[in-house]
Amino acid sequence: MGRKPKADKSNSELNDYGRRGTSQEKSVLMSLKDMVKTDGKVYYILWKYAPDLLPKNTLENPIKTFEDLTAAYECIKPDQRICENYLMEENVQKAVKWLRSRQHAQKMFDLYDEFCKKAATGDVQAFKAVLEFGDKYLSDTKEAELLKVLHNVNLNSDDEEEDDFSFEE
Numbered sequence: 001m002g003r004k005p006k007a008d009k010s011n012s013e014l015n016d017y018g019r020r021g022t023s024q025e026k027s028v029l030m031s032l033k034d035m036v037k038t039d040g041k042v043y044y045i046l047w048k049y050a051p052d053l054l055p056k057n058t059l060e061n062p063i064k065t066f067e068d069l070t071a072a073y074e075c076i077k078p079d080q081r082i083c084e085n086y087l088m089e090e091n092v093q094k095a096v097k098w099l100r101s102r103q104h105a106q107k108m109f110d111l112y113d114e115f116c117k118k119a120a121t122g123d124v125q126a127f128k129a130v131l132e133f134g135d136k137y138l139s140d141t142k143e144a145e146l147l148k149v150l151h152n153v154n155l156n157s158d159d160e161e162e163d164d165f166s167f168e169e
Contacts, residue, residue, distance in 0.1 A: 028053055028102065035095040036086075040075040044083045045092065049099055108137065 026034070028050075032042045046054045047069045056072045057063040063072050066083075070076045077083055086092045112133050118126035 028099070029055070032095050032099065035098065036089075036091050038075070040073070040077060040083075041086050041089075041092055042095075043069065043073045043076055044086060045096055045099065049096060050103065108133070112137075 029042065029046070032045060033039065036042055036045070043054065047063060047066075051057055051063060054063055054069075054072075061072070063069050066080045070078050087096070112130065115126045115129045115133070119130050
């Protein structure tokens with residue numbers, strides 16, 4: 001009994017940096033590159049709409065201004081007006097829309113987490129928001145079945161109506 005030989009790995013399994021990785025999804029950077037085709041446009045889009053995603057934007061060397069961007073990436077045209085004109089191109093607009101959609105989805109999940117925390121403390125309105133979010137955005141999960149059951153539950157804690165049920169001992 002010996003060790004099995006390693007399977008031959010092809011270059012098609014290499015990640016964005018030429019290394020083998022486990023991620024099955026393309027990075028945001030690679031997705032944008034596929035859409036707009038040029039590095040300069042990708043870095044400009046990221047600088048304008050998602051600067052935290054710029055690979056060279058670090059705490060030690062933050063990229064805050066257009067001059068910082070051109071110093072960090074040689075592929076950026078030194079005239080900001082040229083880069084602003086990129087935003088009029090159809091493929092760039094599609095890329096920005098895609099990026100904004102991803103950002104919006106992440107913000108929605110962040111809000112969902114906040115409402116879950118509030119709902120856990122007994123906040124009825126937060127609980128309603130969690131149910132609504134789950135119904136709209138998480139409907140392909142098993143949680144959706146529970147949401148359907150709870151959809152008609154009266155959550156008003158201020159109602160002074162008597163319950164429809166009683167417990168018998």
